[in-house]
Amino acid sequence: MYGWLAAERVNSLARLGGLEREFSEILESSGSAGTDDEHDPEGATIAFERQHAAALLSRAREHLAQIDAAMLRLTEGSYDQCENCGQPIGAARLAARPVTTTCINCASQR
Ligand SMILES: [Zn+2]
Structure with a gap:
């Protein structure tokens, strides 16, 4: 399990970079263009790209954490x-979701 986490961490760091x-x-590119997000169609695209990239970035950071x-x-x-309950999470669940912190019972109660 530790090997998997270590490998996943390396992947995750590379992805984050x-x-x-x-x-x-x-x-x-958006800074140098000095675009107006609301009125310039290209500015709107850049704003969308920026938002999308920011979302991916925060997800990657969260995954690394x-x-x-x-x-x-x-x-x-x-x-x-x-x-949540202190019971064993179970090997099968950990194999499927190695970063999970709750057992299947607690996860299904959320
Ligand atoms: Zn539990």
Whole structure:
């Protein structure tokens, strides 16, 4: 399980780096153009791209944080424990969702 998390962390970092580059490129191009988002059709496209890139970026950051949290729980020995009820999460569920923090019962109650 630790190997999977470590590999996923490397992937996630690489993805985050790519998204950050992409996002700063969009910011640069929209900044230099000095476009008006509301009236310039190209400005609206850039605004949409910027929003989309920002959403991807925050999702990637969130995923990385989940991986880090899972690794921390792994070293603390609480990785397999549901943070809500304290019961074991179960190997099958962890295999399907390695960054999950709740057991299937608690997850279905949300
Ligand atoms: Zn639970």
